[in-house]
Structure formats: structure tokens, C-alpha cells
Amino acid sequence: MSAETLDIKVRSRTWDGRRIGAIAVVIAALCALPMIAVLLAALTGGTDTLQHLIQTVLGRYTATTLSLVVLVATGTFAVGVGAAWLVTMTRFPGVRFFEIALVLPLAFPAYVLAYAYTHVLDHPGIVQTTLRGLFGWGPRDYWFPEIRSLGGAAAMLVLVLYPYVYLLARAAFLQQSGTTFLAARALGSTAWAAFFKVSLPLARPAIAGGVLLAVMETIADFGTVAYFGVQTFATGIYTSWFSLADRGGAAQLALCLLSFALLLAMLERYQRGDAQYHDGGRRAVAMPPAQLVGLRATGAVVLCGLPVLLGAVLPGVILFSMGLGSEQDLLSPRYLGFIRNSVTLAGVAAVVTVLAAICVGFYQRLRPGRTSRTSGYVARLGYAVPGGVIAVGLMVPFAAFDNALDAWMRATFDVRTGLLITGSIWLLVGAYMVRFLAAALGAYEGGQAMVHANMDAASRSLGQGPLGTLRRVHLPILAPSLLTALLIVFVDVMKELPATLIMRPFNFDTLAVQAYRLASDERLEGAAVPSLVIVAMGLLPVILICRQVGKRR
Template structure:
């Protein structure tokens, strides 16, 4: 290939990469501009009314979820890695299963179980003869209930990262600590946890970002956070300035957490075992110790997956909602269409950006990757509001021009279509696709690229004939993860969906908001069943690694 052709390919790839980066930064810039242009009166009114409450509940929720996921994820990861007990191999895989459900689905299931008319309180009243005011029972529809739901589904982030960090640790430091008189728990807290701290902190920060982004759980439980405030300001009060300013507050916090998470991820590279690596031999537990380990690892799986699945199945069996009715097939078709298109476009854009940074490495290419990866830290509601501002202005301007010049009413070409939703999904989940693709790309020897160049391959043939076949597992994994994340995404879908274009997530949210939990169980189960696909893939890789380690 000539230098002119190579330069042409370079410019084309770079242009595509920067186009994707521009799309990812657009909603954040639009939110900032709209918030700063909204005037100080709206901000002062918010500061004197709802802003302190939003800030307080959001901070408390994030803090509780951080502590809960950190403790459960780290403890279970250590138990399945450093000890042996009956059922360890099953639990090692099952501990990832709560990732199947979004938190709002668990909220629907536990409300049916624990609310006043639910099975638990009804049984309690039948057994004791108490009336409704004769006893106290914890309220599931509360800030604490929302935190519990989020902890149940988000602790696997910490578990998976901590488990990988514990597996990479050398036993040398741990054995030295034991010989110096520390017991198993002392060596765990003084040696193992500090070495794995970057991975644990990275998982906790991911859980915190997901907590900030959650809307379905807090909205259903009536908890007032920044996420619910944005939606209420936009659709309830029709105050776009207030929605933009609340979105900007949430954006600042989310970007701060994203910066911390990136810093922690980079720090993981500085804890290698060195030349002498001695794998830690698991300790065999017996008696009470083994029973304690089984209980500690089983409870998160039970409360995060088994119990809500059983509740949803029981609810779905007692409802007249039929999954294969024309109405539900429409919801399913909308969900699958959005998820499929968004997954293909997002992963395709991630491949283009990652490949461009590899073949034509430069500071600009790396900057584009970092910009594109910011979206995962930004809640879906913020992205939706940020995209509505510029594209609604474009639609209105185009309609005025076409009406004045040609007498044609164009309507809402972009904001009234599914393409703005897909753009929001791309911004939100680009980081997931990039990280998955780059992790696979790191296994491709750079010498293969050099050999391909000597054989006359340009960038596009090299990508098509060499990289894509080699990276097929990583690409398929990225497609699957983005597909499922789009199926579960709620706030962006609620804000951006066209009229009469509902998805399974929207239908589940609507039915649950109307207290029709039995009907909401049907779409919730479908969302969970689709979520089993990436979790099954993850469990298969965990099982393969476990067999190799054993």
C-alpha cells in the first residue's frame, strides 16, 4: 500500500474516532451550557428547597452501597480464593449471578414479599393475631430498602475484581506475615487486603457510579435523589433549567468518581508479584468454619438471585399477562431492536477507536479514547437531557427553515425517533465496549501488525483479516454485554422514547408504579433471562480458570 493510501486510511479512521468522541462529549457539554445559561434564580430556588435533600439522600445511598458492596464482595472473594469448603466451586460461580437483574427488578420482587399485604407480614399477622398497628416492621419502600436492593445486585463488581486480585497475589508476603505471628485474619487485613486495595476500590467505585445512575429503584421506593429530581423537573414540572442544573450537579460527582476509578485501575499495574511467584495454597475449612463460609457465600446468592427469581416466577404464574401476546411481542421487539442496533453500532465504533489508537498511536488518539470512556460514569438521565437540548434545537430550527422556504413541516426528525435513544446508549456504554475490546487487543502481538504491513496489508484489510478473527471472542463478549445493558437501561429510555414505543423495562416500570406487581413480573423475568447470557459466559470463564488453577 502506498503512503498516500495509508495516509487516507489514517485520516478516515481518525475522523471516525473523533466523531464518536464528539458524540460522547456532546451531552455533557450541552448540560453544562444549559445549566449555566439557566440563570441564578433557578439554582437559588433549588438550593433553598430540594437540592439539600437530593444531595443528602444521594450521598447517604452511595456511602451505604459502597460499604455494603465492599464488605460482601471482598469477604466472599477471599473465602472462595483462599479457603476450601464444601460447595466452594458452585458458589464461586453463583456469586456472579445477581448481575443478572437490575436493581429495580429486585425492588418489585421484595416489595411483593415484604410490604404490608405481602407474604411475610400477612403470615406474621395470621400467626400472632396482631392488627396492622400492633407491631413494627422495617419499611422496604425506604432509603435503606433502596440501598439493600443496590447492594444485592452490585456487590459482584467488587467480588469479581477482588477475586482476580487475590488470585494474582503471591503467597510469599502472606506466609511471611504468618511466620511473624499474625493469625489468618490478621494476615488478611494487614497483607492481602492492602495489596488488593486498588482492585477493591475500583469495584466499589463502579458500584458507586451505578448507584448514582440508578433511577428505577429510587423512583419506585419514593426516594428523592438527583436521578429522580432530574426526571421530575423535566416531565413533572416542565422546568428544563432546573433539570439541567440538577444534571450538572450529578455530572460533576459522576466524573469525579470516574477519575478516581481510572486512577485505581492504573494503580493495579504496580502490584506485581515480581520474579518469585508462589501461588497461595487454599486452607481447608472444617466444622463450624466451613459452615460459616458456606453461609457467608450463600446468603448473597440467595437474596440477590434465588429468592427474587422465585418471587417473580410465582407472581408471573398468577397473572393473566401473556408474554407471547401481540402487545408483549411489541415490547419485546422494541427492546431487541434497540439493543441489537445499539450493540452493533457501539462495538463497531469501539473497534474503530481502539484500532485507530493502536495503528496510529498519538496523544490525540489516546485523548479520544479517554473522552469516549467518560460516558459510563454519566447517568442515563443526564445523557438523555444533554442530548435533548442540542437535537431539539436542531429539529426546531430545521422545521422553521423548511416551513418558511418550502412549506414542509418536518416535525421532530431526530428527537422523535429511536436514533436519539441509540445515540444515548452509545454514549452510556461505549466504555464497556472499549474496555472489553482493548483487553482482547492487548493479547495480539504487535509483531503481527508489522508482518501484515510487510505483506502489503493496509489498516482496513489488517483489521478485517487479522484482528477481527483473532479478537472474535472479545468482540462477541462486548456485543453481548452492551446488548444486555441496553435491555436493562431505564432512565434514558423513559426520557427519550418516541410516543407509543415502550420497551420491556418501561413496561415493567409502568406496571410496578401502578402497584401491579404480578403483571410487572413478566417483563422483569424476560429482562433477567436475557441478563443470564453474559453472566453464563462469565461463569463459564470463571469455571475454566478454576479448573486450570486446580
């Protein structure tokens, strides 16, 4: 090989690496844009708007959001950790079934559960109607828990979010050596005391990570709290943007929510990085499971069965019965349009997000350093930012750009360009990419761990540049992880509501938007039909997760 040919190849490899790095930095900048735009819009919104918010709604939004966070964090911790401990450390009838079935509620968006339980538990629902019929009660003769309340919203969120805690806690309990637990028992501690003094503290980093994930999803939720009339920052942003046409107020509320979300993200990163446990023993001793019989076995079945029953089985049955009694035709041209729009958005967003994850993840491997680490960290921040905040953060700068371009084109060429970017599907896809890039990166990097550094060296010695190594070595090995990432992002986009409501193009409705609109009009039976389709789509990644849970036993 001549020196000139070798020099050309070296320059080509360097150019490929630079291009990948430039793309990764641009992706990270796009992820940071909503946060920067929200900050600038909030600071330029004027103090009058801020003072009005402080005097009217800010205190209520803060108190309600914090109360919801505390309730959901407590509930997901209790249900997730309790279920994980029972299926991991005990044996009772049906334990193999429950260790997989406890993941099923992940397929249900919280707002879908809200529609189902409101249909059954509200004043006109079958439960209260039956009670009034049996006992002859009038409307004011009895008390029944109000489903449309802060407690009701917290219950819906707990039922669909506890699997985050369950999965991480279960993995932590399985990895623990039984030495310390057995030592605590030998020193006279009861099983419960040993659990609280030994097993729970050792699993604390994983449990804290799961609870923080649930809390992030809670502050990002819009559909459940909006339908139940619970006034949080998420509903306030939407109300300020659409109902009041107050862009500055929406940006300032979004900044408050963004600050809280970033604080949670920092806490999650801190506890994950510093609170780690390393077994100092030479070999791990498996934790001996306890055989439960009699009332204890019955109690374990009830405790594990209730989350599955209330979070998956009962809502599915309710939605199916509601759908049968509705007038919604899933095969009508209108509904086929909703399905086509949803699948198009989810499919395009999934492909774009996974490609972005490949660029950012491969750049970190190709050029480890401060720039690549910073790009990866910024790219992950979108998961901690609620969809409503991302929507406001992207709409503000791109709307300003569209308006400036339109004004310049009219003044220069007497041509109106309108909203080229703001009203397009691509800005919405960009919002989805920012929101869910962290999930795709997690799946990609999990598979990338299987690609040994020697494979990269062998590829380079055979004349392959960075792109050739990525295409011929990495991607074939990472195919299962990339498929998982595609499915996860696809289903997350199908369920996403706040960003879709704010940013969707005119007359471009999705299944989530249709379900929300019907539920807002109190047409719950009609809302069950698009909700069932969303749940069916959500089962795809849950089935993959269930298969992994079964393998890791």
C-alpha cells in the same frame, strides 16, 4: 511494481488511516456532547431556577444521594471482599459452586429485585400477612422494616452490584503471592491480622475499582429509587423534565450529578494508575488455602450462600410465582411488540456501539499519540455519566436543532418538518452508544492484547493497508471478544431505564418501560412478566463471565 502504483498504495493507506481517525474523533465528540450540552443548558437556565433548587430540593437530593452511595459502597465492599476471600483462600463444602454462583445476581437489574421484594415484604405481602395471622396482630401492633426506604433501596443495589467487587477482588487474591502472607503468619500474626495487614492492602486497587464501579451504577440508578420513593438526583432530573416541564432545572440537576460522576471517574483512574503492586520476588508462591471444618465451614457456606439466595434464587422464584398469577400474556401481540422493540433497540445499539469501539480502539493502535489517547479517554467517560444525564444532554441540543430547522423550513418553503431527530430511535441509540461504549472498548482492548505488533508489520509487508489489516487480521482474532462486547451491550440496553423513559419515540415502549409502568401502578404481578424476560436476557453475559471464572481457578 511501478513507482506510480506504489505511490497510489501509500496514499490509499494514509487516507484509510485518516478516515479511521476522523470517525474516532467524531465518536469521541458525540460522547462529549451530552456533557457540554448539560453544562451550557445549566449555565443558561437562569439563577432563579438555581435559587429555587437550592431553597427546596438540592440539599435533600444531595444528602440522600450521598447516603445511598455510602451504604452501597460499604455493603458491596463487605459482601464482595468477604465472599472473594472465602472462595479463594479457604476450602469448605460447595466452594466450587459458590465461586461461580456468586456472579449470578449480575443478571438482575436492581429495580427488578425491588419489585420482587416489595411484593413479599410490603404490608399486604405474604410475610407480614402471615405474621399478623399467626400472632393476631393489628396493623399498629408490631414493627417491621420498611422496604420502601433508603435502606431498602441500598439493600437492592448491594445485592446486584457486589459481584463487581467480588470479581475484581477474587482476581487480585488469586494473583497474590503467598510469600508476604506466610511471612506475616511466621512473625506471629493471626490469619485475620495477616489478611487486614497484608492481603487486603495489596488488593486495594482492584477492590477500590470494583467499589467505584458499584457507586457509579448507584448514582445512575433510577428504577429502584423512583419506585421506593427515594429522592435522589436521578429522580429529580426525571421529575423536573417531565412532571414540572422545567428544562433548566433538569439541566442544573444533571450538571450536579455529572460533576459527581466525573469526580468518581477521576478517582477510579487515579487509583488504578498509581496504586499498583509488583511482586519483587523471583517466583510467585501460591497462597495455601485453609481447610474449614465444623462451625467455620458452616459459617462460610452461610456467608457465601446468602448473597446468592437473596440476590438470585429467591427473586427468581418470587418473580416466577408472581408471573404465574398475573394476567399478562407474554405471547400476546402487545407483549410481542414490547419484546420486538426491546430486541430491536438492544441489537441496533449493540452493533453500533461495538463498531464505534472498533474504530476508537483501532485508531489508538494505528496512530498512538495525544489525539488518539484523548479520543479513547473521552469515549470512556460515558460509562460514568448516568443515563438521565445523557438523555438531557442529547435532547437539549437536538431539540434546539429540530426547532430551528422547522422554523426555517416553514419560513422559507412553508413546510413543517417537526422533530426529525429528537423523536427518532437513532438519538436513543446514540445515547446507548455514549453510555455503554466504555464496556465495549474494554472487551475489545482485552482481545486486542492478543494481536502482536508483528502481525501488523507482516500485514503491511504483504501490501495490506489499515482497513485490510483490521478486516483480515484483527477481526478474526478478536471475534470472541467482539461477541462478548455485543452481548454485554445488548443486555445493558435491555435493562437501561432512565434514558429510555426520557428519549423513547412516541408509543415505542420496551420491556423495561412496561415493567416500570406496571410497578408504578402497583401491579407488581404484571410487572413480573417483563422483568423475567429482562433477567433471562441478562443471564447470557453472566454465563460467559461464569465460564471465565471457572477457567481462572
